[in-house]
Amino acid sequence: MSAVRADAPGRDGARLGLAARLGAARDADWGPVPVLIGLALIWLVFQLLNENFLTARNLSNLVLQVGVVGMLSLGVVLVLLIGEIDLSLGTLAGMCAAVVAVLLTNHGWPTWAAIAFAIAVGAAAGLLQGGISVLVGVPSFVVTLGGFLAWQGVQLTLLGNAGELRVEDEFVRGIANSYLPSWLAWLLLVVAVAGWWADVALRRRARTRLSLTTRPLSHDVAACLAPAAFGALVVAYLDGYFGVPWLLVVLIGISVALGALTTRTQLGRHLFAIGGDREAARRAGVRVDQIRVLVFALAAGLAAVAGLIAVSRQFAVSTGTGGGTLLLEAIAAAVIGGASLFGGQGRVYQALLGALVIASVENGLDLLGKPSSTKDIATGAILVAAVSIDAISRRRRAARGA
Amino acid sequence: MPAVNSAPLLRLEGIRKSYGAVHALNGVDLEVRRGEVLALVGDNGAGKSTLVKTIAGAHTADEGRILFEGDEVRVSGPQAAAELGIATVYQDLAICDNLDVVANLFLGREQVKAPLAGRLRRLSNAAMEQRTREVLAELSVTTLRDVRRPVSGLSGGQRQAVAVARAVLWGSKLVLLDEPTAALGVEQTDMVLGLVRSLAERGLGVIVISHNLSDVFRVADRIAVLRLGRNAGTFVRAESEPDDVVAAITGGRLLSGAKAS
Numbered sequence: 105m106s107a108v109r110a111d112a113p114g115r116d117g118a119r120l121g122l123a124a125r126l127g128a129a130r131d132a133d134w135g136p137v138p139v140l141i142g143l144a145l146i147w148l149v150f151q152l153l154n155e156n157f158l159t160a161r162n163l164s165n166l167v168l169q170v171g172v173v174g175m176l177s178l179g180v181v182l183v184l185l186i187g188e189i190d191l192s193l194g195t196l197a198g199m200c201a202a203v204v205a206v207l208l209t210n211h212g213w214p215t216w217a218a219i220a221f222a223i224a225v226g227a228a229a230g231l232l233q234g235g236i237s238v239l240v241g242v243p244s245f246v247v248t249l250g251g252f253l254a255w256q257g258v259q260l261t262l263l264g265n266a267g268e269l270r271v272e273d274e275f276v277r278g279i280a281n282s283y284l285p286s287w288l289a290w291l292l293l294v295v296a297v298a299g300w301w302a303d304v305a306l307r308r309r310a311r312t313r314l315s316l317t318t319r320p321l322s323h324d325v326a327a328c329l330a331p332a333a334f335g336a337l338v339v340a341y342l343d344g345y346f347g348v349p350w351l352l353v354v355l356i357g358i359s360v361a362l363g364a365l366t367t368r369t370q371l372g373r374h375l376f377a378i379g380g381d382r383e384a385a386r387r388a389g390v391r392v393d394q395i396r397v398l399v400f401a402l403a404a405g406l407a408a409v410a411g412l413i414a415v416s417r418q419f420a421v422s423t424g425t426g427g428g429t430l431l432l433e434a435i436a437a438a439v440i441g442g443a444s445l446f447g448g449q450g451r452v453y454q455a456l457l458g459a460l461v462i463a464s465v466e467n468g469l470d471l472l473g474k475p476s477s478t479k480d481i482a483t484g485a486i487l488v489a490a491v492s493i494d495a496i497s498r499r500r501r502a503a504r505g506a
Numbered sequence: 507m508p509a510v511n512s513a514p515l516l517r518l519e520g521i522r523k524s525y526g527a528v529h530a531l532n533g534v535d536l537e538v539r540r541g542e543v544l545a546l547v548g549d550n551g552a553g554k555s556t557l558v559k560t561i562a563g564a565h566t567a568d569e570g571r572i573l574f575e576g577d578e579v580r581v582s583g584p585q586a587a588a589e590l591g592i593a594t595v596y597q598d599l600a601i602c603d604n605l606d607v608v609a610n611l612f613l614g615r616e617q618v619k620a621p622l623a624g625r626l627r628r629l630s631n632a633a634m635e636q637r638t639r640e641v642l643a644e645l646s647v648t649t650l651r652d653v654r655r656p657v658s659g660l661s662g663g664q665r666q667a668v669a670v671a672r673a674v675l676w677g678s679k680l681v682l683l684d685e686p687t688a689a690l691g692v693e694q695t696d697m698v699l700g701l702v703r704s705l706a707e708r709g710l711g712v713i714v715i716s717h718n719l720s721d722v723f724r725v726a727d728r729i730a731v732l733r734l735g736r737n738a739g740t741f742v743r744a745e746s747e748p749d750d751v752v753a754a755i756t757g758g759r760l761l762s763g764a765k766a767s
Contacts, residue, residue: 307632310631310632310633311632311635313632314632314633314635314636316632316635316636316639365626368628368629369618369625369626369627369628369629370616370618370625370626370627370629371625371626372629373605373609373613373616373629374614374625376602376604376605376609377602377605377609377613379604380602380603380604380605381600381601381602381603381604383600384599384600384601384602384613385602385613385614387584387600388600388613388614388615389613389614389615390613390614447604448602448603448604448605449604
């Protein structure tokens with residue numbers, strides 16, 4: 105039997121006409137480009153409306169503002185990847201914040217022990233919810249809706265009648281209120297950039313060795329230079345105020361670790377497989393149930409860290425910590441960053457960019473003295489717009505692929 | 507171990523399977539050799555699917571013997587079948603749309619490297635991609651140029667090719683295909699039938715379930731007919747006519763209009 109002719113459009117770049125090239129561009133995975141364009145537009149508009157928006161001081165504040173939602177969105181994106189939802193992460197963060205406050209303020213625990221215990225409580229709560237969802241077969245929406253209520257109840261119980269608990273611990277306060285000395289910021293940047301360059305070079309070498317196709321060298325050079333230049337700009341700019349906040353280092357560090365986990369490891373591959381087709385993954389030998397439970401625990405552990413950041417921002421825990429629209433904003437951030445609510449699509453660091461979009465809108469409208477009602481409306485509109493653009497591009501891609 | 511090409515790779519003897527009072531299989535014999543495509547045909551309810559599921563380990567027979575490479579085996583589950591070298595490509599293909607071709611081929615058995623342990627080990631993406639290209643080239647699959655594209659963008663035939671390549675990649679000796687050309691267009695059907703032939707040319711045994719007699723006559727070396735859970739004849743393709751097979755399927759009555767084209 106003869107080999108079969110290609111029934112897919114040719115993808116050899118050299119032979120493509122302009123129309124085909126545009127088509128290929130539409131098909132391509134745009135990665136962070138849409139959310140970056142959106143972010144640039146939002147920043148431009150706010151800068152035009154208020155010249156204080158892009159000052160070092162305001163951008164420094166913006167980094168701190170993005171902390172809680174950003175950290176929460178990292179957990180959300182993991183849960184969305186496997187095609188589940190977790191509605192409890194917000195109040196879980198609030199409960200863990202209350203646990204830390206009670207241990208530190210009322211019981212005088214050492215800082216590290218209180219933090220470790222709170223994160224363990226968070227992870228255990230996630231383990232419980234994931235376990236119930238997987239073993240009993242209750243949809244995660246329902247289990248975590250129950251969790252949403254229950255954890256808030258625990259938080260209120262812990263805080264008692266006062267409804268608020270101050271935290272004096274220096275370390276906890278410092279998480280969102282301390283800055284890197286200039287030299288350390290630059291050193292970290294150099295180390296991070298060097299690591300990234302080495303990674304790009306090693307991947308290229310691995311492909312060349314096996315004589316596989318490689319990206320054009322210019323792509324790799326751009327992939328090396330762009331983050332370096334952007335990083336240098338951020339560090340130099342923030343140095344104009346107090347310096348680079350530690351919180352930014354924590355956010356980027358955790359998202360890099362989770363990014364590597366999801367895109368570079370076998371476990372990460374399995375997360376995408378479960379989100380894509382759970383039954384196919386199971387038949388291929390992926391330990392679906394185990395991994396699902398693990399993801400709920402991991403997301404809950406990250407929510408506990410988000411709770412810590414919330415404490416650090418407010419120097420206290422109140423009944424409102426972790427409540428309100430917090431979790432919905434984190435889900436919105438993940439979706440604006442390109443994660444799919446149907447599972448199997450999404451990138452960790454893009455969720456952080458999505459969180460930056462939401463925080464930028466809030467920050468900008470604050471600067472303009474708008475009430476929170478306006479902020480809610482604007483955030484809602486942006487979410488729907490972002491998802492609509494994504495849905496349209498996906499439908500086009502599917503239509504062309506079929 | 508017989509090295510001759512004609513020695514049976516798989517031999518079923520007197521397979522019986524009942525679901526309650528329903529006798530799905532009533533003592534079926536079947537034989538597949540290396541390098542041979544065996545088509546399994548029969549009307550709805552003839553027991554084709556039940557038989558394939560028995561071989562695939564999806565359920566076990568009540569009675570009868572299964573000999574694989576000359577030894578009697580118990581196919582107690584899909585895992586046991588995979589360990590023997592029996593791969594099944596079901597109609598729904600069981601591939602993940604959001605993953606690319608390489609990821610689908612290696613799903614569950616990814617090539618990994620140090621440093622971390624367990625499932626935190628790093629994927630060897632370049633090595634997996636190279637192996638994928640080799641397997642696709644061996645199978646003469648030229649339609650999958652970009653193995654880094656998500657499978658969602660592939661046609662039905664290409665997806666079938668991915669599922670079949672997965673079976674080959676893992677060194678399967680016997681491949682079971684359930685209606686591989688159902689819902690495919692003419693060109694896609696050509697491609698998939700070509701793929702089935704190239705599996706046999708590689709020395710694998712292939713069992714194809716199909717309703718489409720014209721496809722069966724193009725691809726099979728032998729045709730086994732089941733009727734009401736019993737053997738109703740085995741035909742050597744080169745020596746038989748579609749009408750003979752139709753007669754066997756329907757139990758001797760030659761229905762007008764049922765002639766295969």
